[in-house]
Amino acid sequence: MTRTEYPWLLPSEMIGPRGPELPGDRGRARPRRTVRDWTTDSLMFLFAVMIVLVTVESGQRAGNTDAVVFFDVVVGLLACCALWARRRWPMGVAVGLALLNAVAPATGGAGLVALFGLAVHRAYRPVAAVAALMTGCGVVVAFFRPDPSESLITALVATVVLILLATGWGMLVRARRQLVVALRERALRAEAEAGLRAEQAQRLAREAIAREMHDVLAHRLTLLSVHAGALEFRPDAPAPEVARAAGVIRDSAHEALQDLRMIIGVLRAPDGDEGDRPQPTxxxxxxxxxxxxxxxxxxxxxxxxxxxxxxxxxxxxxxxxxxxxxxxxxxxxxxxxxxxxxxxxxxxxxxxxxxxxxxxxxxxxxxxxxxxxxxxxxxxxxxxxxxxxxxxxxxxxxxxxxxxxxxx
Structure with a gap:
């Protein structure tokens, strides 16, 4: 398998939009983003920016000072910009945004996007660890920077539910992509096995035809050789013997031609059709x-x-x-x-x-x-x-x- 055959393959244990990394791909130039990648990353970025705006507006209504609001805006926008690196460093971006979420609620949207990307690219254990870290940071921010428009219990439940949704959705996408990769590999193996079976069937058919040609034609051609040799070494043989030998040569040649036509007919006939001439018993x-x-x-x-x-x-x-x-x-x-x-x-x-x-x-x-x-x-x-x-x-x-x- 090569990149040319499978442009959808992506690096390593990271089963990304193009699947797992191939052996020997480490150290090579990473594939450039496709149109689909750019579209997805842009939508995720806009979603994170929208969360920043909603969080900042909510903070202003809660009476946060201008310095706190400015801090939330700056940190939130930096978190949104960090999302463009999540394909290259999914673990580092997710951990960093989880820690930032403990001091700046505006990074919550970017953290969910990073967690989703991590669940798509990584196995269950690191995803579960980052999800637990993000939940803890969410609890911290809920205690130290509560939203006066909702209760503490509601904030905690919403945080847990959103983290679980992002994690579950990412793992579902990962499982689907793994299934697609497995099905394609299975199709390739099935195609290769079918090719091998066809080659083996052709080889067996050629061997069977070779045996049949030898068995059928050797008998006739031996008669030709023996009687032609007799005529060559006994040019003074009586006329009846010469005529009989010539007749055997003629009959053997005719039978050999008929047998050859029968074998060619078998080659041209559909599978399972051995021609019209009856087989010897x-x-x-x-x-x-x-x-x-x-x-x-x-x-x-x-x-x-x-x-x-x-x-x-x-x-x-x-x-x-x-x-x-x-x-x-x-x-x-x-x-x-x-x-x-x-x-x-x-x-x-x-x-x-x-x-x-x-x-x-x-x-x-x-x-x-x-x-x-x-x-x-x-x-x-x-x-x-x-x-x-x-x-x-x-x-x-x-x-x-x-x-x-x-x-x-």
Whole structure:
């Protein structure tokens, strides 16, 4: 927070018209009075001058000498002038005017204004001390310079009531300004927290989209890479094999384009709309295995789930992605090796899916990989409340295995 953002902030424990002082503000030039400040101070000054005139006229009617009247006028006007310094030294001005009130009743109006300002700027204890001092001085002046037009009891009660009104009004203004400051700070914190929540939501959305793009496109692009590589290294292959590889490349490119359009559609769709294309589930695992077989990979599927449709959509989609990533990695890093997909489990026991591939025959050309697919599957399984494991097998192959909760 800065002065530019909050020009209404005022110094220190003094919660004035512009609120509390900021850290590091001490020693800086004080803010200049606003139009509102000048208006308020002028009205307070005129009120104190009016009290001086009323008190002096009352003293003249009571038979005070010219010297006493002159003393009251001079001291009263000096007290009124002192009010212009009450914003800078609220405690000193209030204490000084309280003491002057013991010898000059004309300073009573200025003392009430100073007490009001002190109650606005200071906490309860110093305000209560000054109010008690002002009450004592008021009692003194009531005894030694009584007003013949009213009784002593009336004068004392009026003094106490006026001091209590000035104190209460100032504390009420202080509380209101503190409330305004607190509400503004709360609004700023709420705005900052909303911004953080929005950033976090955007980050999570980007991570989810990145996982989805990897899972969806890696499968298609791997088919493209494998068959394009086969055509490159076997230019003398029989025409039927070349045609079949070209067909797989064409189909994979078409499917990759469709998947990319689906993801872009999700990005453009309103919140909560995942596009029109159906999401994969456990029931579509057969189609995935058939597609991999058509691409030339030797893979078997052993599913012990009687009704794949009974598995929830979220769990089935995660299981599908595990199988898809496992087969994609097997095709990339162990071309020509046999692969097996096993699915088992039941309601209450959880769903287990495992993809294993044997050791690749012959020498395998290294295919670059970032490992993001396995990291993404670990995150998917953790988000679903399950676990994911992967690593080499004893026969030189590789296996990925996931367990996912299956609520009955």
């Amino acid at each position: 456990l029931a579509t695992l057969d189609a995935l295995v058939d597609e991999v077989r058509q691409a030339g990979m030797d893979v078997t599927l052993d599913s012990r789930i009687a009704d794949p449709a009974a598995v929830t959509a979220a769990t089935g989609r995660t299981a599908y992605r595990v199988a898809q990533e496992g087969l994609t990695n097997a095709r990339k890093h162990a071309p020509g090796a046999r692969a097996a997909v096993e699915v088992s489990g039941g309601p209450g026991d959880g769903l287990t899916i495992e993809v294993r591939n044997a050791a690749p025959p012959g020498v395998v050309t290294e295919v670059p990989g970032s490992g993001q697919g396995l990291i993404g599957l670990t995150e998917r399984a953790a988000l679903a409340g399950g676990r994911f494991e992967h690593g080499p097998t004893g026969d030189g192959g590789f296996a990925v295995r996931a367990w996912l909760p299956w609520t009955p």
